[in-house]
Amino acid sequence: MKHMLLSLASVTALASPAGAENPIDRIRPDAPALSAYGTHPVGVVTRSFTDVGRAAVITAQDVEGELPRSDRTLTTEIWYPAAGGTTPGTTYETVLRDGETPVSLSGRASRDAAPASGSFPLVLISHGYPGNRFLMSHLGENLASKGYVAVSTDHPDSTYQDMALFASTLVNRPLDQAFLFDALSEMEGEIGAIIDAENAGLVGYSMGGYGALIFGGAGLSDTAVTREEPAAYVAPRDLLDQHAAGSDSHAGLIDPRVKAVIAIGPWGRNRDFWDAEGLAGFEKPLLLVAGDQDDVSGYEHIREIFEETTGTDRYLLSFAGANHNAAAPMPAPDNSWEVSEALGGPPFNHYADAVWDTTRMNNVLQHFSTAWFDQHLKGEENAGRFFDLVETAEDGVWSMTDAGEPSEEHTYWTGFPERTAKGLRLEFRSAE
Template identity: 65%
Template sequence: MTPGPRIAVLIAGAALAQAAQAENAIDLVRPDAPELAAHGQYVVGVRTLTFTDEDRIDVVNTTAEGTPPVAPREITVEAFYPAAEGTEPGGTYDAILRDGMTSVTLTGMAARDAAPAEGSFPLVVISHGYPGNRFLMAHMGENLASKGYVAVSVDHPDSTYSDLGAFASTLVNRPVDQAFVVESMAALDDDLGAITDAERTGVVGYSMGGYGALIFGGAGVTEAAVTRTEPERFVPPQRLLARNQAGSAEHAALVDPRVKALVAIGPWGRNTDFWDAEGLATLEKPLLLVAGGADDVSEYDSIREIFEETSGTNRHLLTFEGANHNAAAPMPAPAEAWEVSDALGRAPFDHYADAVWDNVRMNNILQHFATVFLDLHLKGDETRAGYLDLVETAEDGTWSTGEDGTPDADHTYWTGFPNRTAMKLRFEARQAE
């Protein structure tokens, strides 16, 4: 039986959608994306680098007694950067899915090992969750690099899909990894190092990456977190978490004056009392918090506590109403993630996707606000401040423009968002006290 015209169109549309999905594109920008989600003026290059911290405390192999061992800690990063004029854009990434086994190919706009552009560009460190890997937010790396940043997305040992170790290692090492990557990028003596300005550094962290960013930025953990005895997975041996404790000399030494801004997406920790108001108040870096209003992992109410209690800095909170813990950060689920994984016994789709929001839309909104925030604080672009002066609830804004698109006096819709596209978003601000 021959399908009717409408059925044939639907079948053709589904086939095209499947073909597009099979490409696993990470560089999509929707036609209704906010203004600054668009790619910037630079073609993007990408390199894979490995840095080794020769004498890191080996948390996984530390026992209850004796001197904690040290071992080399190798950290692999994907470095995205503005590429030289004439570079042909486009390339692929070989990545691993959440199940730790399935290989996938991602496509993006970056050209592998391209020569860097001329100039000097701020550094941004991108830090994934537990578990995750350096490709989970590669969309952000590419997008920022196209706008004149060197964006370095990190594989954190003991915390990736294919190298998943004790959670205690992540608790101790995450901010130390971030600090080490900044130092390693600052010390590069090649052509990429020549264009990297580590004196203007930002950190973007998701979930445990957000936990690390807050500690690295100055919010030391509590004494209660250091001395707790349960649950066991939250207890690093021999009080090794003390190096991240508020008021300790080690934590004070960790905080880097080169870091000028933090973006923490669904940061974990306040829900389990790793911070209190006193410890969070010591953070002085400008802070953009991003959260799903239904986050049940880091818990939305706890993220709001971080927002209220980081009283030592100017901070903002962007909320995706109805979204869970996957709000904004993860790339679109690769096609292979739609299939059941033997290792997990389920499809890993839910590790990437949200039940309410489209990934590409969330990615684009995050790219917009991250661009605004980092341009303001790392590049000193004061024209970006207007993009942060918004009515709190987007739906309370009024769209009112002339025929030529010029805003009328009563126009209060979110700056940079096309009409009707800022639905179910909330943006709040607090000043340092």
Template identity: 65%
Template sequence: MRHLMLAAAATLACAAPALSENRIDLIRPDAPELAARGPHPVGVRAASFTDPDRIDVIATTATGTPPTAERTLQAEIWYPAADGTEPGTTYDTMLRDGVTPTTLSGSAARDAAPAEGSFPLVILSHGYPGNRYLMSHLAENLASKGYVVVAADHPDSTYDDMGAFASTLVNRAVDQRFLLDSMAGLEDEIGAITDADTAAVVGYSMGGYGAMIFGGAGLSQTAIDRTEPERFIPPQKLLSRLAAGSEDHAALVDPRVKAIVAIAPWGRQHEFWDADGLAGMTKPLLLVAGSDDDVSIYDAIRQIFDQTTAATRHLLTFDHANHNAAAPIPAPVEAWAFSESLGRAPFDHYADPVWDSVRMNNVLQHFTTAFLDQHLKGEDRGAFLDLVPDAEDGVWSVDDAGTPDATHSYWPGFPDRSAKGLMFETKNAGQ
């Protein structure tokens, strides 16, 4: 027994430095094919974008003209870097409790010179609460494959800046549009390589709510007229600006956005959309969810999948996963400890009780790459998107040389025995 205890202690001692690095760029040996990093080194730099005249939802009262104020989004931009760029950077941030500092480690190089070329734009949008680093694993991964990726802290919706929920309801899709316009307006060397006319939005939870609205799914009249709960009701029916069929919503939806990825999108469970509003989504859509999501509610996400009838869409399901399926970075080591301010360990903000976070990150990287390559780059990724819906039904049948035979139906890109607990369903526009 003593030998076992010593061996365990030695293992933990060896693992501690790796854990303390809080790496966001891990690729498991059994990761699906398209999770692998791409050919480009990655650069990252900070940015700040200020909307000078946004309606101040929190300061708006029941009557009178809604006041406006500056709304500043602190952002990070990841991008393909010049050949020879040495990898490695850290990100100083904080945990879900809004107090505890943590440092993340990745493969990007801070302020590296950009690669030559023109690259599609991807906007990442965190949940409530969250911050711009919550999906940084995906940001670095996509940048290595030839995308410019921007993620911002959404005011009133971050770990240390949680304002009234109504502000997020009104502002999230508008923030996403503002980020698109801001990136399109860059006149520096990053702007020179950014193809903002070919863009996608990837949103998690409330970011997914915003992405659905920005993508064309206007809000229901129920959302506009509801009388409870109070936190869902912005003053002066400000949500009417996002209503299906309204001029304001039509002006928000942007033809530069070619595809939407909505991970655990919040809203359908509270009737923020109905079938008519969801039918306004015409852009290709990738939905990602855990089958046990008890926040956005899995059955409600399936309603989104069924009712976005004008779009070609996919639904990737992690069996038994909850609301944290795929999107968040692995829990930083500091998140394992009890937080006095939160009253619990922040671990559960990042992790899933059933699935390994790196595994989920890698699966998301694989499918997001296939989906965005198909719709933003025009590459044929159909083999990775036209799948036996239940991975358990896939048959692995190859010869000694590894060549699949006529009965082989295992998910392309997944090593044998690795596509477990996953569903991938597709419906074409009109279905």
């Protein structure tokens, strides 16, 4: 037993830098099976990609005449499978929700490590409003360890440090996602050489989910593109029109390389940005994730998205009692517990949930994301068993034979240890 404890301690020491704080890479002992890190060491690099001459939404509201344009630069974190022998452990320097308080995060990735040999599907991770590229870094590292190139960007006008006109996010979010897929598919160098952009996925949280649904095929409603109030939802120069259902511009946005989407707490149906007709145009395999107490995007409206995306097979994973922070944000950093003068309170509530442990939710998301992308991007049909579940987790029956094999009565959620599938519901609707 002593030797076993020493061995486990050594593994833990390798997993995170000595003395590091705010780990994003914790896997609970009771986590579902696919939460665990994979066999690949993880590398990480930071790159910037510039879309030249994008319509300048903010400036467009103040000037007349020709539509103003400007270069839009996306600072991006790229996690990828690293070469064997790569030493794990890095620190990410960023800021809290208040946009000014520095914070250090620790993870398993190795900065600027040499990539592994091979070709790996691409997964883009898109944060909320506000957010930044580190908000779901736990998922980026985790997926990279399992053979994906996972990419998360700072969306301008939507980050903690540059929050600006909301209409800019409404217009630009799906355009950012489309641009990044193109930029990464053309990326040169060692990292670019391992990206399989022909088999790509998208994870969007809140406003990232809004963008993912538009980019994936759900065109905006007439209400969204013609409304005059509230002003925050109105884009200047009718720039939202390009995302309208049935428009040529929206049809041209949809990328056949994107094979599957995960939308976590997607915002928009609660403000009639879609209707049933527009949502029916979404045709990619869709996994929706939400807390059933979400009062930002509105759980009842997320359920509308679930019911109205009739053009595809889709699932809805619900966390009972959880609010808008279900699954996506990393655990609240230590200094987010302290009062921020800029916010008039602690940033803690931006990351945490009142009911669920964040690491637990992260692990559940890592589990289902792995199964989802293994199935749809890697073609691993066996991964579908992790979605072939009784609808309500508590209804599953744990029953094993004397040999430790599942008996005929066993209906417990696949991959979940005994007594751990609690507070979750997974619903399915098939395409019509």
